[in-house]
Amino acid sequence: MNNEHSTLSFMPYTYEFPRPSITVDCVVFGLDREHKLKILLIQRNLEPFKGEWALPGGFVRIDETLEAAALRELREETGIETVFLEQLYTFGKLDRDPRERVITVAYYALVNLWEYQIRAATDASDAAWFTVDALPSLAFDHDRIVQTALKRLQGKLRYEPIGFELLPEKFTLFQLQKLYETVLGQELDKRNFRKKILNMNLLIALDEFQQDVSHRAARLYQFDRLQYEQLKEKGFNFEI
Amino acid sequence: MNNEHSTLSFMPYTYEFPRPSITVDCVVFGLDREHKLKILLIQRNLEPFKGEWALPGGFVRIDETLEAAALRELREETGIETVFLEQLYTFGKLDRDPRERVITVAYYALVNLWEYQIRAATDASDAAWFTVDALPSLAFDHDRIVQTALKRLQGKLRYEPIGFELLPEKFTLFQLQKLYETVLGQELDKRNFRKKILNMNLLIALDEFQQDVSHRAARLYQFDRLQYEQLKEKGFNFEI
DNA sequence: TCAAAAGTGTTCCTGGTACACCCATGC
DNA sequence: GCATGGGTGTACCAGGAACACTTTTGA
16 A cells, blocks of 8 residues: 555556545444444454444545445445435545545445344454444544534434434334434424424325334334425425 | 656656545635625636636645645635635546546635625636626536535525625625525515524624615624624524 | 615414323233 | 323414515715
């Protein structure tokens, strides 16, 4: 990786001016069954920061887009296939990587942890979920990236219907409310929450109910994406 | 710039894997005296797209941050010194530059066009202001970048007090209202607008009035940044 | 005296907020 | 029968929206 200790035969790409490396990093959010917000981290098995926890990510190849790189790294390192993925911010401080100048384009992803367990990493390194308010210390400037992602998630959640990405296809209003309470960090009134979300006409009430719960089974709902797109066309603004 | 037609002596930087170039581009917004929203463009005097209009921008040096690169390019190409500058989005499509893979980190800036005229570019190429709804065709994917910046500006303007960056230090409520009407593209009720903005207690009413206007002179106001920071601490949310 | 913008209050209505009890189920 | 969440309505209040006229100034 460093020019100094390799011969030209392994360094076939030459440029008139020095160039930084470009990476992508992904902050993957998931919501567990106890309504805790979690982030997926990888234990590094290479220097620098070997053994420390870091965001999944890696170098952008010359023939792939940034988003393709993010999706590829997610697949390779965590087994995640299809997710909500959105660009977060590009971090370019000079010393954020001790080896050389590395600019990273950060993405954040929302995955549904309810129905299936994300596979651990496919290679030797470990992947694990951590509750956001009990994260280990992170490699590079990944703690700053995580904080930025958290703020973005909180902001977006209030003004766009992205919370559903963290829930299974069919969910209860209680789950949805807990999601908002967890991510926004404030309790919400049950009756007012239901009134507000149902009045939006974005949820399809199913004729299905929870199974195997030790209390009255709640009705299941589904998010009506099509309806949302149509309402948005007409100037409707989602807001919780 | 291309590997093919230069000797190694001019291409002293070698890497194991190919690397894209990194540039920054700036969408500079200004508001003219007729309450029109304008963008600052540069006429390119180099290939590719020679003679076409493009956003001010250029290559990121290995020893400068992204923001520093954006500020430097603004200074060099337009003479703009201190502005509101915020990262917008990073564009990484494979073919967005016909020469080679170039990833650009876009910024948007807000400048005050009222008190002084922005200098034209310092080199031979031309800089000029264009009304946003009458832009010429742009080089590269710069039209997409402009559209992204416009959406961001409209979104931010409603929820953060950044509109003041487009006005002089001392402004009238009428100017402020016209700003919102222009950027958001909708008319606002004069009485309701004044009530709302004054009730926020974010404006300092000065004992100064407009000069040399052919109608009753309006009172001048100033944005109270300190007060805004304090209110924000306490959970206050700006919203128009 | 005309043109252009400054400046000012009230009414109505919508939507947010606060709040408490009974129901169904499994253990 | 107890614990857990499911499910429901009303009263109050704040803030948004609609709306018209008089004042000031310079040309």
